Amino acid sequence: MSEHQDERDYDEYRVIEDLGGWRRSHHNNELTAANIGESVTLMGWVQFRRDHGGLIFIDLRDREGLTQVVFSPEQDGDAHERAHALRTEYVLAIKGTVRSRPEGMANAGLVTGEIEVVVEEYKLLNTSDTPPFAIEDRLEAGENLRLKYRFLDLRRPILAKNFKLRHKAAQAVRRYLDDIGFLEVETPVLTKSTPEGARDFLVPSRVNQGQFYALPQSPQLFKQMLMVSGMDRYYQIVKCFRDEDLRADRQPEFTQIDIEMSFVDEQMVQDMAEGLVTSVFRNTLDMDLPTPFPRMTYADAMRDYGVDKPDVRFDLKLQEVTDIFKGSGFKVFAGAELVKVMRVPGGAELSRKEIDEYTKFVEIYGSKGLAWIKVKEDGEWQSPIVKFFSDDERAALADRTQAQPGDILFFQAGQADIANAALGNLRCKLGERLGLIDESTFAPLWITDFPLLEWDPDEKRYVARHHPFTSAKPEQMAALESDPGNALARAYDLVLNGFEVGGGSIRIHTPEQQEIMFKALGIDEQEAREKFGFLMDALRFGAPPHGGIAFGLDRLIMILCGAKSIREVIAFPKTQKATCLMTEAPGEVANKQLRELGIRLREKVQE
RNA sequence: GGAGCCGUAGUUAAGUUGGUUAUAACGCCGGCCUGUCACGCCGGAGGCCGAGGGUUCGAGUCCCUUCGGCUCCGCCA
Numbered sequence: 265m266s267e268h269q270d271e272r273d274y275d276e277y278r279v280i281e282d283l284g285g286w287r288r289s290h291h292n293n294e295l296t297a298a299n300i301g302e303s304v305t306l307m308g309w310v311q312f313r314r315d316h317g318g319l320i321f322i323d324l325r326d327r328e329g330l331t332q333v334v335f336s337p338e339q340d341g342d343a344h345e346r347a348h349a350l351r352t353e354y355v356l357a358i359k360g361t362v363r364s365r366p367e368g369m370a371n372a373g374l375v376t377g378e379i380e381v382v383v384e385e386y387k388l389l390n391t392s393d394t395p396p397f398a399i400e401d402r403l404e405a406g407e408n409l410r411l412k413y414r415f416l417d418l419r420r421p422i423l424a425k426n427f428k429l430r431h432k433a434a435q436a437v438r439r440y441l442d443d444i445g446f447l448e449v450e451t452p453v454l455t456k457s458t459p460e461g462a463r464d465f466l467v468p469s470r471v472n473q474g475q476f477y478a479l480p481q482s483p484q485l486f487k488q489m490l491m492v493s494g495m496d497r498y499y500q501i502v503k504c505f506r507d508e509d510l511r512a513d514r515q516p517e518f519t520q521i522d523i524e525m526s527f528v529d530e531q532m533v534q535d536m537a538e539g540l541v542t543s544v545f546r547n548t549l550d551m552d553l554p555t556p557f558p559r560m561t562y563a564d565a566m567r568d569y570g571v572d573k574p575d576v577r578f579d580l581k582l583q584e585v586t587d588i589f590k591g592s593g594f595k596v597f598a599g600a601e602l603v604k605v606m607r608v609p610g611g612a613e614l615s616r617k618e619i620d621e622y623t624k625f626v627e628i629y630g631s632k633g634l635a636w637i638k639v640k641e642d643g644e645w646q647s648p649i650v651k652f653f654s655d656d657e658r659a660a661l662a663d664r665t666q667a668q669p670g671d672i673l674f675f676q677a678g679q680a681d682i683a684n685a686a687l688g689n690l691r692c693k694l695g696e697r698l699g700l701i702d703e704s705t706f707a708p709l710w711i712t713d714f715p716l717l718e719w720d721p722d723e724k725r726y727v728a729r730h731h732p733f734t735s736a737k738p739e740q741m742a743a744l745e746s747d748p749g750n751a752l753a754r755a756y757d758l759v760l761n762g763f764e765v766g767g768g769s770i771r772i773h774t775p776e777q778q779e780i781m782f783k784a785l786g787i788d789e790q791e792a793r794e795k796f797g798f799l800m801d802a803l804r805f806g807a808p809p810h811g812g813i814a815f816g817l818d819r820l821i822m823i824l825c826g827a828k829s830i831r832e833v834i835a836f837p838k839t840q841k842a843t844c845l846m847t848e849a850p851g852e853v854a855n856k857q858l859r860e861l862g863i864r865l866r867e868k869v870q871e
Numbered sequence: 872g873g874a875g876c877c878g879u880a881g882u883u884a885a886g887u888u889g890g891u892u893a894u895a896a897c898g899c900c901g902g903c904c905u906g907u908c909a910c911g912c913c914g915g916a917g918g919c920c921g922a923g924g925g926u927u928c929g930a931g932u933c934c935c936u937u938c939g940g941c942u943c944c945g946c947c948a
Contacts (some may be wrong), residue, residue, distance in 0.1 A: 403909095484937060507947095
């Protein structure tokens with residue numbers, strides 16, 4: 265066999281050069297037919313290399329896009345020869361001339377697809393190891409790899425796009441709030457641990473050994489202080505910290521658009537918030553959301569959707585039928601605190617296997633099972649449970665649900681919170697599975713009239729549903745002492761496509777009302793003074809009526825991007841175990857550091 | 872604290888009832904190639920089957936433990 269011609273070692277061509285005063289003239293999405301003939305300087309990474317031996321094509325990538333550059337032996341033999349050594353993710357600076365691609369060679373898939381840049385001179389600014397995964401949108405590496413090499417993952421156009429949108433949204437927020445008189449004020453990150461709410465992240469104090477700061481769960485009390493200060497309108501795009509377990513839409517550190525206003529009621533905060541959200545939509549998706557946003561009370565949301573953040577992009581609803589089955593021969597329904605049904609049009613097509621799957625699904629929420637009735641084409645009811653129904657019960661059920669041939673009815677019966685959660689979440693699963701959701705639509709919705717307090721069976725006391733500084737509805741403030749469980753709050757959530765993206769309230773601004781609230785929560789005077797003394801003091805010095813709202817920026821951006829997780833819109837997110845695979849945080853610290861802080865670990869971690 | 876899914880070349884995956892030398896595609900390395908655009912063609916290298924233990928004549932496959940990733944329940948005012 266003809267001996268291998270000497271295999272070449274290209275390393276001699278891989279000499280890294282200095283930028284040497286070169287300046288970039290364009291990004292890689294900018295050049296079009298209008299630039300033909302221009303001399304340009306481009307910089308970026310090698311996306312694809314197509315080496316024909318003669319001609320070499322490189323797609324040069326930067327944050328903005330791709331441009332095809334051509335190395336031709338006729339143009340510059342030396343540059344062409346050296347270009348054989350180029351590999352994926354090498355960093356290049358090229359000087360060349362923009363020219364039209366030959367007839368029929370345009371690439372309609374690229375903004376720059378009509379042209380190419382023929383290289384006259386280039387510098388290799390850096391080489392690259394072969395990346396552990398391809399830097400492309402269509403190839404998805406495992407998430408652990410992506411997070412370990414997040415700096416490479418972030419080179420992918422889809423992520424660059426997410427972060428550009430996030431940036432635009434943040435700019436729109438600042439512009440909008442600045443225009444209507446809000447001041448951006450920073451608040452401390454090292455602050456005080458407060459009872460109530462989420463678990464705090466603690467930071468030990470070296471100067472005050474044995475004492476700890478807490479990272480803020482939100483700047484709630486600071487923004488109220490700013491209102492007392494007469495700051496009038498405050499906002500901040502700010503990190504918040506909650507040491508709770510993670511979800512696809514929850515990270516231990518996350519970003520809020522935090523807003524507070526003086527001399528306002530609910531309507532004024534909501535109007536402002538709608539203006540903010542519509543401005544964000546306009547400046548990111550170029551989409552006009554109709555205002556005012558629809559409103560729904562918490563009670564109605566629970567009644568019709570079983571959850572307090574309904575996805576109203578599709579129209580399935582729940583109906584209560586507890587009354588129909590009071591005293592029924594079907595004991596499962598007769599003895600239940602709540603019986604609810606959901607009519608799913610066309611659902612009779614669901615297979616037994618699918619229904620079994622949904623039965624498993626509702627068990628997640630503590631449900632004991634999933635009863636169902638299929639209405640066949642001839643109107644006959646097929647079901648494991650109808651044989652237990654009386655004729656009256658059947659008639660009442662048919663009347664209330666208006667079930668039609670081809671429908672399926674799903675039932676939940678039992679403890680109210682479980683039945684609601686099970687059926688409400690099944691509703692969302694079915695909406696997805698049956699293609700009832702138009703992914704291109706956005707359905708904002710205000711949820712209002714939340715209960716002020718919730719009974720905590722573990723602690724055997726009421727806890728604040730929103731937070732302890734939320735005002736009750738004026739007509740119920742007096743009743744707070746006599747009938748705390750039924751008081752409604754001046755609180756509101758903004759729900760978007762089934763996600764809670766914002767929440768706020770009108771706050772308590774007199775010490776008398778705040779004391780009543782603490783009392784209702786079982787916080788005695790001494791504890792109130794210890795934990796919230798500064799708040800009590802502030803309320804005594806002419807606190808104006810005030811209220812506000814906070815938006816979960818990560819969630820909002822996730823929805824705007826169509827992403828499945830907020831990790832796709834956070835540059836360096838944590839895993840479900842709250843670790844960072846790139847930096848390997850959290851980590852152990854040197855004994856010296858612990859000594860300085862006056863901390864000794866209870867159990868020495870071996871090795 | 873709990874439930875479920877997953878972990879096999881660099882990557883993404885296949886791997887039957889436990890049975891020869893663990894597959895494929897992409898990527899990587901080398902050769903050829905002047906109009907490709909996820910270039911093409913030829914050749915080649917590459918494996919602690921997450922880790923540890925067990926069952927067995929024999930384990931990627933079965934069992935136990937453990938580590939890691941994801942989804943969810945609890946939790947998250």
